[in-house]
Amino acid sequence: MCGIAGIFNVSDSETLVAELLFSIQHRGQESCGLAARNERGNIFCYKGMGLVKNVLTEEILKKYSGNIAIGHVRYPTAGKSDETNSQPHVIELPEGPHLAICSNGDIINYYELRTWLENDYGFTFKSDNDGELIGRLIAFYLLHKKLSIEDSIIEAQKQLKGAFSSILIYRDKMFGFRDPHGYRPYVIGTLDDEADLNGEIPSEGIVLASESCAFGIVGARMIREMRPGEIIRLEKGKPMTTVAVNAGKTQHCVFELIYFSRPDTKVFGEKVYDVRKKIGAQLADYDKNMGFGDDTVVMAVPDSSNFVALGYAQSAKLSFDMGLLRNHYVGRTFTKPDQKQRDEGVRHKFNPLPDFFEGKKVVLVDDSIVRGTTLRKITRMLRNAGAKEIHIRIGSPKVIGSCYYGIDTPTRNELIAAVKSHDEICEYLGADSLKHIEIADFGKILHKFEDFCFACFNLEYQYKPEDYHQKVNRPDAK
Ligand code: SF4
Structure with a gap:
């Protein structure tokens, strides 16, 4: 990107x-x-x-x-x-x-x-x-x-x-x-x-x-x-x-709407903040029977998930709060070039509010899970801070493939959703439950669902690099 x-x-x-x-x-x-x-x-x-x-x-x-x-x-x-x-x-x-x-x-x-x-x-x-x-x-x-x-x-x-x-x-x-x-x-x-x-x-x-x-x-x-x-x-x-x-x-890259673009951007015929709030509402819809109530707080992994969490809380009529503080002098961890720098970024980046989580059920909303390492650290942080239950809700479908169109996602075997089952991921993260939005439900959110790329979620690529490795693709060749 x-x-x-x-x-x-x-x-x-x-x-x-x-x-x-x-x-x-x-x-x-x-x-x-x-x-x-x-x-x-x-x-x-x-x-x-x-x-x-x-x-x-x-x-x-x-x-x-x-x-x-x-x-x-x-x-x-x-x-x-x-x-x-x-x-x-x-x-x-x-x-x-x-x-x-x-x-x-x-x-x-x-x-x-x-x-x-x-x-x-x-x-x-x-x-x-x-x-x-x-x-x-x-x-x-x-x-x-x-x-x-x-x-x-x-x-x-x-x-x-x-x-x-x-x-x-x-x-x-x-x-x-x-x-x-x-x-x-x-x-x-x-x-x-x-x-x-x-x-x-x-x-x-x-x-x-x-x-x-x-x-x-x-x-x-x-x-x-x-x-x-x-x-x-x-x-x-x-x-x-x-x-x-x-x-x-x-x-169009649907990940731009989920994560990359700024919420105040209008792109691909969509308002980014609007799409994120609708994703949150859809996730809330999956949870109608979870029994969340007054002891439940909805919070985002800031900042890219803020609007998804807000959309969830408003739709579910649950309280939305900012339990995790983000140090803004640390950049986006995803955009650091290697894992070591990303790990350091997470440690420096987030801190839980003191005495906030004691006895609470937390609906923790994030935009996506790539390797799962960041979210695992945050879940552990919240448990140590006293959270009673942690229910992770993800504003993207499962990332199971790399991107070849300008986003540096890791190779398939580094993507947790490509190598572990749903239950294994939930256990790895240390969560009580885990849900992702389904690809089909973007049909209710986007104005022109058919105009979007979902290849890292469904492996339906327009082009793949291996198709071109051996091919002579000369502009003057017939
Ligand atoms: S594969 Fe498609 S949807 Fe996924 S990040 Fe790349 S362009 Fe976006």
């Missing part, structure tokens, strides 16, 4: 992009960066390990200013955890102008395309990052096939398998484009207060971002979501234009 942002043709675009990135910091905390193009046509790029506020400082932003800018926050899914894999990437073209690109997602046929570009056309890669691959593939069509930038993006989009929400700067234009399935979120807004959102919208002031929650901080209005497979062009003095739409079967 990563986040992207871009702004077209306004002064101080670099500062605005830094602010957008700050609002989507939850999508990746490992590294960040921006690329800005000034009126003279120079592209500057600055990247670093760490949080936006520490990397993209005022001093840096003064040095790297421009009227067109793109930026990225990274959480590593593929490729090493270091600065070379940070984004954006500037792809140097022999006679210029260079192009700059950032992308969120994962490319399943990465190695086939990279090997082909390296071996047959002498491309040199500086990173292991799929954003760079997308940029170099577009450069291939520009340089070797002599296509226009628009056609180069169209051809590259056809070759790439997997998930990508991308922004590209080329000359004085900016392009936004997305994979045909629309896996990762992608929204379009504008800074132009006068623009008629139902008519032609000037390119100047267009804001592209992973999530709509970013718009508030820069004063942008939401226009709409980028369509699956859409390519848009932003050009000085011209309206925002859709160049092409190469749509496939829509496969």
Whole structure:
């Protein structure tokens, strides 16, 4: 999971992009960066390990200013955890102008395309990052096939398998484009207060971002979501234009609604907080005969489960409380790159309220169980704090498969639901009962259930990496 942002043709675009990135910091905390193009046509790029506020400082932003800018926050899914894999990437073209690109997602046929570009056309890669691959593939069509930038993006989009929400700067234009399935979120807004959102919208002031929650901080209005497979062009003095739409079967990531996206985001035609509250209400519906009453408290593993727990409590008419305190100076444990860092994160992150749990039945709501290690530690913490019973309710179905579309879930044998039975998981967690929401019940929650990917819950993948390991998938092969 990563986040992207871009702004077209306004002064101080670099500062605005830094602010957008700050609002989507939850999508990746490992590294960040921006690329800005000034009126003279120079592209500057600055990247670093760490949080936006520490990397993209005022001093840096003064040095790297421009009227067109793109930026990225990274959480590593593929490729090493270091600065070379940070984004954006500037792809140097022999006679210029260079192009700059950032992308969120994962490319399943990465190695086939990279090997082909390296071996047959002498491309040199500086990173292991799929954003760079997308940029170099577009450069291939520009340089070797002599296509226009628009056609180069169209051809590259056809070759790439997997998930990508991308922004590209080329000359004085900016392009936004997305994979045909629309896996990762992608929204379009504008800074132009006068623009008629139902008519032609000037390119100047267009804001592209992973999530709509970013718009508030820069004063942008939401226009709409980028369509699956859409390519848009932003050009000085011209309206925002859709160049092409190469749509496939829509496969929005349902996990974005369950966990990743911020609750104040609207994405995939849904309000995130609303979906989470409905998930909570559905879980409460499963518990009608559990006999929960005045001695029961509903609480969340903060923060991503807060709205699910609230939805549960309101629907079940039980008291909702915040029994676990979260230290906000510790980041999301899931987005730490290794287990050791995640374990340290849990210990530093949560603390139970003193004298709160004594004699209480607790309905403990979490968004998902991946390995189960975090939840096991929390359950133990609550028992030690005096909880009489702990009933764990999970706002996602059982995670039984890895994600190949931009979320770093572990391999199958590390996923507790793939290797243990329901009762074994409940016992491992130390809970009195355990329930997950069923996939089918999302049919009652989502407006277009059929437009969502549930592959890590039902193993119905659109693409799997093993399908591409041996295949020669050359863009010029017939
Ligand atoms: S496999 Fe799971 S995490 Fe990955 S895109 Fe599909 S629903 Fe989202």
